Amino acid sequence: MEDHDPEWQAILAKVQDACQGITRRQLIRSPTIRLKRSFGSPLRVCVARDPIEIDELLAPKRHPACAICGKSTQGIERLPASIEPQFQNNMSYIESVWVHLRCYEECTDTHEQRGVPA
Numbered sequence: 001m002e003d004h005d006p007e008w009q010a011i012l013a014k015v016q017d018a019c020q021g022i023t024r025r026q027l028i029r030s031p032t033i034r035l036k037r038s039f040g041s042p043l044r045v046c047v048a049r050d051p052i053e054i055d056e057l058l059a060p061k062r063h064p065a066c067a068i069c070g071k072s073t074q075g076i077e078r079l080p081a082s083i084e085p086q087f088q089n090n091m092s093y094i095e096s097v098w099v100h101l102r103c104y105e106e107c108t109d110t111h112e113q114r115g116v117p118a
Contacts, residue, residue: 011057015116018053022114024084025107032070033063033097035085042085047099047107048114050080058117060096067097068104077101084115094118 031045047068054060056077066073067083081099086092094117 005033010114015051015053015057015118018050018051019114019116020056022048022051024048024110024114025104026105026110027068029068031067031083031085032065033067034097036093039085039087039091039093040089042087044086046086046110046112046114047081047097047104048084049104050082050096050117051068052080053094054082054117055080058096060117062096062098064098066103066106068099069103071100073098073100074091079104082114082117 025048027045027047035042062080064072064074078098078100081097081104082094083097084092084094092115094115096117
């Protein structure tokens, strides 16, 4: 949708509000998903849980494997989340994923506000 579309702006505002107070966690190992290599090697990769509003409003497609360990999340306690790789050239992006609760809890809390997917 267009950035100037009032309906889209209202959706983004709801998602932004829902993301407030959720912090990033830094992965302790490389993620199992393929990162966009056109940005170079990531300096770090963070993960943040996704509030339910993201699925309700943006309906992202999520791969069934855990982005942290690569094992299936089917039938196991999992969280909707976003992977946020950060690169040397200050580029970053957000990708919707599933992660096991156990894998998520192993990541180090950065106490930094998570990004907002769009």
